[in-house]
Every structure is written in C-alpha cells, then in structure tokens.
Amino acid sequence: MKRVSTNPWCWVPSLYFTEGLPNIIVAAVAAIMYKRMGLSNADVTFYASLLTLPWVIKPLWSPFVDIFSTRRRWVTAMQFLMAIGFAAVGFSMPGQLWFQFSTASFMAVAFLSATHDIAADGFYMLALSQERQSFFVGIRTATYRLAMIAGRGPLVMLAGYLETTMGDIPEAWAATFYIVAIALTILAAYHSLILPHPASDKLHQRKTPTEVCREFIATFREFFTKPGIVTAVLFMLFYKLPEAMLTSMINPFLLDPAEAGGLGLDTGEVGIAYGTVGVVGLMLGGIIGGMVVSRNGLRRWMMPMAWGMSLTCATFLWLSYAHASGLIEVCVCVFIEQFGYGFGTTAYILYLIHFAKGAKATSFYAIATGIMSLGMMLPGMISGWLQTMIGYGPFFIVTMVCCVVTILVAKAARRHIESGK
Numbered sequence: 001m002k003r004v005s006t007n008p009w010c011w012v013p014s015l016y017f018t019e020g021l022p023n024i025i026v027a028a029v030a031a032i033m034y035k036r037m038g039l040s041n042a043d044v045t046f047y048a049s050l051l052t053l054p055w056v057i058k059p060l061w062s063p064f065v066d067i068f069s070t071r072r073r074w075v076t077a078m079q080f081l082m083a084i085g086f087a088a089v090g091f092s093m094p095g096q097l098w099f100q101f102s103t104a105s106f107m108a109v110a111f112l113s114a115t116h117d118i119a120a121d122g123f124y125m126l127a128l129s130q131e132r133q134s135f136f137v138g139i140r141t142a143t144y145r146l147a148m149i150a151g152r153g154p155l156v157m158l159a160g161y162l163e164t165t166m167g168d169i170p171e172a173w174a175a176t177f178y179i180v181a182i183a184l185t186i187l188a189a190y191h192s193l194i195l196p197h198p199a200s201d202k203l204h205q206r207k208t209p210t211e212v213c214r215e216f217i218a219t220f221r222e223f224f225t226k227p228g229i230v231t232a233v234l235f236m237l238f239y240k241l242p243e244a245m246l247t248s249m250i251n252p253f254l255l256d257p258a259e260a261g262g263l264g265l266d267t268g269e270v271g272i273a274y275g276t277v278g279v280v281g282l283m284l285g286g287i288i289g290g291m292v293v294s295r296n297g298l299r300r301w302m303m304p305m306a307w308g309m310s311l312t313c314a315t316f317l318w319l320s321y322a323h324a325s326g327l328i329e330v331c332v333c334v335f336i337e338q339f340g341y342g343f344g345t346t347a348y349i350l351y352l353i354h355f356a357k358g359a360k361a362t363s364f365y366a367i368a369t370g371i372m373s374l375g376m377m378l379p380g381m382i383s384g385w386l387q388t389m390i391g392y393g394p395f396f397i398v399t400m401v402c403c404v405v406t407i408l409v410a411k412a413a414r415r416h417i418e419s420g421k
Contacts (some may be wrong), residue, residue: 006196008128008136015075015195016140018187019120020147022082026051027150030106032251033173036163036267037098041256044249045244045384049377051106054114056373059366061210062118070201071126074119078091078112079188083181087110090177093170127198139279145283152275155180160268218362227365228416232355235413236368237375239348242313242402243341249387250274254330261392263319263330273331285342298350299417305351306410309344310403311333312337317396339403344355348372351413 031048037142039047063072085108092101124140141300155176162172188245254261265273269271293301315333324330352372356364387395 004416006194008132008302009408010194012124012139013134013143014187014190015120016125016143016327017147017150018079018184018191019113019117020144021088021151021180021184022109022116023055023085024148025155026106026110026113028251031101031248031349032156032255032267032270033159035252035255036169036173038160038382039099040386040388041252042388043251044252045387046381047103049248049380051110051382052373052377052380053101054110055109055117055330056370056377058101058114058118059370061115061362062366063216065115065118065122067212070348071119071123072201073196074194075116075123075368076188076192078116078119079184082109082112083184083188085112086177086184087181088176090181091274093174093177098152098170123198123201125197127196128243140317144280148282149276149279153271155277156271156275157305158271160266160271163267184332190361199333216363220367222366222369226355228355231409231416232351232368233306233371234339235351235409236371238405239413240309240345240372240375241273241379241405242310243344244376244379245383245386245402246313246316246337246396248383250334250382252387253320253392256392258323261320263324265327265330268331269327272336273327277331278334278338281338282342285339286346287342289343289346293350298347298354299414300408302347302351302414302417305342305344305347306406308340309347310340310406312401313341313396315400317400318395319403320393320396347410351417354417 015358027048031044034044034048035041065071069077085105088105089109092098092105095101097352107172124136128136159173159176162175163169166175168173223229251274253262254265254268254273257264259401289301289305315337318324318331319333323334352365352368356368358364383395386398390398
C-alpha cells in the first residue's frame with residue numbers, strides 16, 4: 001500500500017521544537033536549578049558546562065545512526081527516552097543523592113539529545129525535497145528559537161512559581177521536570193504517528209561499521225589538512241571566548257544576593273529577563289545580521305560583528321559596578337548583550353559554512369560545530385572558579401579583556417574570505 005506523504009507543516013515545527021527544548025534545558029536551565037539547590041558558582045559552571053560534552057563529540061558517532069536503524073526510528077526512540085531521562089531528574093530531586101542522580105540523568109539526556117539532533121537533521125533532508133528544505137529552513141530555525149524561549153522563559157518562570165507556592169525548592173524542580181517529561185512524551189507519541197515514511201529512509205547494508213570508521217578517519221584527516229586550518233581552528237575556538245566566559249556566569253550573577261555581588265533576582269525574574277527579553281534580543285540580532293551580510297557580504301561585516309560580540313559584554317560590567325537591581329534595567333542590559341551575541345554569531349556560523357564548503361560539506365560542518373562547542377565548554381568550566389577567586393566585577397573585566405582575542409582571530413579569519421554574500 002502506498003503511503004501518503006504528510007504535510008511538512010504538521011511535523012517540521014514540532015520536530016525542531018522538540019530538538020531545541022532538551023538542548024536548552026540541559027545547557028542552561030540545569031545551571032539555574034543547580035544554583036537554586038545551593039551549589040557554588042564554581043560547581044554550577046563546571047558541571048553545567050560539562051553537560052554540553054555530548055554536543056562536542058557527537059560527530060564521533062553520527063555515521064552509525066544511519067547504519068543501525070532508520071532516521072525515523074531514531075527520532076521517535078530518542079524522544080521517548082529523553083522523556084524518561086527528565087522524569088528521572090524529577091524523581092531524583094527530593095533525595096539525598098539528588099546531585100549525583102540528577103547529573104547522571106542530565107548527561108544521559110544530553111547524549112540522547114545530541115543523537116536526536118543527528119537523526120532529526122538527517123530525517124529532514126530525507127523527507128523533504130531540496131525546494132521544500134529551503135522553504136522550511138526558516139520555520140525550523142524559528143521553532144528551535146521558540147523552544148529556547150519556552151525553556152529559559154516560561155519553564156523557569158514556572159519553576160519560580162512552584163518554588164513560591166510549594167515552599168520547597170527540590171519538590172518544585174521535581175514537578176517542573178515531570179511536566180517536561182509529560183510534554184516530551186506527548187510530542188514523541190505525536191511524531192510516532194505523524195512523521196512520514198520517506199522511501200530513502202532505510203537501512204544501508206552496503207557499508208560495515210569498520211568501513212564507516214575508515215571513511216570517518218579519512219574525513220577527519222582531510223578536514224585538518226584544509227588550507228588555512230590553523231587560522232580556522234583558532235577562530236572556531238576563540239571567537240566566542242568572551243561570551244563563553246560570560247554565559248555560564250549570567251544566571252548565578254542574576255540569582256546571587258547583593259552581599260555576594262549579585263543582583264538578587266528570584267527564579268521567575270530570571271525567566272523574564274534572560275528567557276524572554278534576552279531571547280528576543282538574540283533573535284533580532286541574528287535576523288539583522290543575516291540581512292546585512294546578504295546585502296554586503298561577510299568580509300564587509302566580519303569586524304563590526306566581532307566588535308558587536310565583544311562590546312556588549314560591557315553591559316554586565318556596568319550592572320556589577322552600578323549595583324543596578326531593577327528588573328527593567330536588567331532586562332535592557334540583557335537585551336543589548338544578547339542582541340550583540342546574535343549579531344556577532346551570524347559571522348561565526350557563516351564562516352563555518354564558508355570553511356566547510358566542498359564535497360564533504362556536511363561532515364566538515366559537523367566537525368566545525370564540534371570544535372565550536374568545545375570552545376564554549378572549556379571556558380565555561382573554569383569561569384565559576386575564576387569568579388569565586390576574584391569576584392563578579394573583576395570577572396566581568398576579564399571577559400572584556402578576552403574581547404581582544406575575539407578581534408584578533410576575526411581579523412585573521414577575514415583574510416581568507418573573498419566576499420561571503
């Protein structure tokens with residue numbers, strides 16, 4: 001019996017919302033939970049950054065996703081398993097060993113989510129024609145960003161509301177993660193019914209795992225012998241250095257009391273400031289960045305974007321020394337900082353695409369994004385320790401000094417770009 005293809009509007013938005021939600025919860029919301037549960041800034045930033053490791057190394061197992069099952073089965077299986085993982089986080093929260101069990105569950109969800117990313121992106125390319133892929137690329141990006149807003153905004157605000165009404169922080173976060181688990185279960189059940197069955201999504205018997213490993217090693221060798229590889233790797237690792245240092249410390253800074261050098265916001269206010277206003281600024285910065293590059297080219301806008309990525313870090317330096325604790329002031333500064341980050345990241349992503357172009361563009365881009373994630377993870381792991389040693393004000397000064405590195409690597413990378421329109 002011939003299968004009828006499903007309208008992409010029925011599954012593309014929900015698929016990429018499901019892809020973005022676990023990512024933002026593990027990468028950002030977990031840090032807020034750790035902070036509310038009483039961990040030190042050094043521990044919060046170290047473990048929250050460590051949880052992003054699966055996205056760094058996911059290129060290592062991406063070829064095997066296509067060998068052992070279909071992309072559709074991988075997608076739905078990972079969604080059901082992620083729901084179980086978040087339920088395990090919720091179950092662990094009230095116990096004495098909450099940290100060990102919740103961190104193990106978060107790490108499991110991170111590996112599942114990274115695998116889901118691989119399968120979902122592959123399924124998108126198999127299920128849609130090239131014309132429809134181009135049409136829906138904006139839709140998938142928008143819904144992925146919507147998941148960021150939902151995770152860092154309403155979900156954090158919900159946790160804050162439950163903290164207030166229940167009067168018990170562990171129970172409040174347990175209830176929050178149970179709700180996430182229920183939502184993912186519903187999405188997984190929906191996708192198991194609605195996702196199409198493209199004819200090209202089938203098991204490939206022609207290559208053994210050994211053959212895939214051999215080809216994968218050859219791909220890595222070819223990537224790291226590309227012309228300009230040293231400059232490219234330095235750019236991938238250090239362009240986001242100030243933001244990598246800053247991002248992991250923003251939530252602790254907003255939550256810490258004034259006597260500890262923070263702004264003393266509650267969980268719900270952080271959800272408003274960083275999860276809604278901040279994400280809107282991020283989206284607007286990315287949209288405007290894409291518009292100006294499409295008009296004048298990446299070479300023309302590389303340095304302005306690098307300065308935008310750098311100088312907006314000054315907003316948190318001002319907040320720390322002005323002791324501004326009003327929610328409106330915080331929201332304005334968060335909006336400016338995230339706008340600069342979105343604007344500057346446009347140059348970063350387009351440079352990765354520019355460097356990865358060629359016959360193996362997909363594999364090269366996966367390696368490049370792994371290096372990108374490594375460049376975000378390592379500074380984040382030490383930022384909490386550094387802040388504990390020197391305090392918030394001096395720490396934000398250090399992030400401003402790191403901006404020099406961003407400018408230098410952007411200037412070096414710009415030499416390898418012809419136009420980049």
